[in-house]
Amino acid sequence: MRRAALFLCALLIALPGTLGPVQAQPSVTIVFTGDLMLGRSLEEAARARNDPLFAFRRVAELLQSADLTVGNLECVMSALGTPAPKRYPLRCAEALDALRWAGFDALSLANNHAMDFGSVALLDMRSRLNAAGIATFGAGENRRAARTPAVLLRNGVRIAFLGYVNVPQDGPPFFFRNDLTAATDTGPGVAWARADAEGVELIQADVRAARSLADVVIVLLHAGTEYARAPNHVQRQLAYAAMDSGATAVIGAHPHVLQGLQRHKNGIIAYSLGNFAFDMTVERSAALRLSVTAQGVQGYEWIPIVIGAFGQPRMADSEQAARILTALEHLSAQLNR
Numbered sequence: 001m002r003r004a005a006l007f008l009c010a011l012l013i014a015l016p017g018t019l020g021p022v023q024a025q026p027s028v029t030i031v032f033t034g035d036l037m038l039g040r041s042l043e044e045a046a047r048a049r050n051d052p053l054f055a056f057r058r059v060a061e062l063l064q065s066a067d068l069t070v071g072n073l074e075c076v077m078s079a080l081g082t083p084a085p086k087r088y089p090l091r092c093a094e095a096l097d098a099l100r101w102a103g104f105d106a107l108s109l110a111n112n113h114a115m116d117f118g119s120v121a122l123l124d125m126r127s128r129l130n131a132a133g134i135a136t137f138g139a140g141e142n143r144r145a146a147r148t149p150a151v152l153l154r155n156g157v158r159i160a161f162l163g164y165v166n167v168p169q170d171g172p173p174f175f176f177r178n179d180l181t182a183a184t185d186t187g188p189g190v191a192w193a194r195a196d197a198e199g200v201e202l203i204q205a206d207v208r209a210a211r212s213l214a215d216v217v218i219v220l221l222h223a224g225t226e227y228a229r230a231p232n233h234v235q236r237q238l239a240y241a242a243m244d245s246g247a248t249a250v251i252g253a254h255p256h257v258l259q260g261l262q263r264h265k266n267g268i269i270a271y272s273l274g275n276f277a278f279d280m281t282v283e284r285s286a287a288l289r290l291s292v293t294a295q296g297v298q299g300y301e302w303i304p305i306v307i308g309a310f311g312q313p314r315m316a317d318s319e320q321a322a323r324i325l326t327a328l329e330h331l332s333a334q335l336n337r
Contacts, residue, residue, distance in 0.1 A: 025294065026155045026156040028157045028216075030067065030291075031062060031063060031287055032071065032287060033287050034274040034276040034287070035254070035278055036276055036277050037075045039090055039093075041279035042092075042310050043094055045312070046094070046098070052098055053097065053098050055312060056101070059102075063102045063103045066289065068154055069102070069104050070105065070107070071104060071108070072163075072222060073092075073107040074253075076091045076125055077093060077096060077129065078117065078125045080121045081117030081119075081120050083117055089116035091116065091117060096132055100134065106137065106161055107136055107137075108163035110165040110190050110191050112254070114181070137149055138163020139191065141188045143185055146189060147206050149162045149210045149214070158214040160213055161218050162191075162217065164221055164222065164238070165221075166193040166223040166234055167224075167254055200237065200238070204241055204242070204245035205245075215293075216293075217242075217247045218292075220251050221235065221251070221253075222252070222254045223235045224254050226254070229331060230260070230334070231252070231259055231271040231335075235252060243265060248296055252272045257275075258284070260334060261300070262332070265296075266295070275311075277312065282307065284305075284306060284323065285324075286304050287302075289301045
C-alpha cells in the first residue's frame with residue numbers, strides 16, 4: 001500500500017524543521033491530515049461521477065507515500081442509526097473504499113460528530129474500519145476501549161495513537177453534549193478529555209501506559225475554538241499534559257482552520273491542521289509530514305493544501321503554497337517566542 005518515493009512538489013514547497021541531532025536509527029514518516037468529512041457534497045460528487053475514490057484523487061500520492069497516514073474522521077461511516085437532534089449530523093456511509101485506497105492506516109474517532117447517529121452507528125463504523133485494516137482510536141464500546149491506544153509497528157518502531165475530544169458543550173439542537181456522547185464504564189462513546197485536574201491526570205496516565213507499549217506516543221486532540229487562529233487555554237493545558245507525560249507529539253483538529261506549531265521538549269504540538277477534505281468555505285489548509293524515531297521527532301514539514309469544489313483537497317500551487325507557509329510561519333512564531 002505504500003510507495004517508496006516521496007511527493008517531490010511537496011518537498012520543494014514545505015517548510016522543514018528538525019529537532020536535535022540526526023542520528024542513524026530507524027525512522028517512520030507519518031502524514032497527518034486535518035478533518036475528514038466525506039459526506040454531503042463529496043459523497044454526491046463521487047456518486048455523480050461513479051467514482052468512489054473521488055475525494056482523494058488529487059492527493060493520493062501524498063497520502064500513499066508515507067509509512068503511516070493518519071487523520072480525524074469527522075463523519076459517521078455507517079448507514080445505521082438515527083440522527084441526533086443537532087444542526088449538523090454528519091454521515092459518510094460510503095467512504096470506506098476511498099479511505100482504504102488513499103492509504104489511511106489509522107483514524108481518530110474522538111470528535112464531536114462520532115455519535116451523530118448513536119452508538120450503533122459508531123460501533124458499526126469502528127468495526128468496518130478495523131475489518132478493512134484501518135486502526136481506530138478515541139472511541140469504543142466503553143471508556144476503557146475509547147482510551148486504549150492503537151499501536152502500529154513500522155520500520156521497527158512501535159507507535160501508539162491516542163485520541164481525545166474536548167469541545168464546547170452547546171447541546172441540542174446545535175453542537176455537542178459530552179454527557180450524551182462520552183464513553184462510560186459500560187456504554188459506548190468517545191474519549192472525553194476533561195480539562196480539570198482529574199481529567200488531566202487521566203490523560204497523563206493513558207500516555208504513560210501507552211509508553212509502556214510503544215517507542216512513540218502521539219495524541220490526536222479534538223479541541224479549540226472554531227475558526228480561531230490561536231489555541232485556547234484548554235488546548236494548551238491538555239497538550240502540555242500529554243507532552244509532559246511522555247507524548248512525542250500532539251496533533252490537533254476541530255477549529256477548521258490552521259493554527260501554529262509549537263516545539264516542546266523533544267517533540268511538537270500542532271494545535272490545528274484545519275480541514276483536509278470538507279465542503280466548507282475554508283480553502284487554505286495543510287497536511288503535516290512528521291519523521292519520528294524511538295528518541296522523538298526527527299523532523300517535520302508542512303504540505304500546503306487547497307480545498308476546492310465539493311470539499312476535494314488538492315496540492316497547492318507555488319503561489320498558494322507560499323501564502324499558506326507564510327501564514328503558518330507567523331502563527332508558529334507567536335507560539336515559540
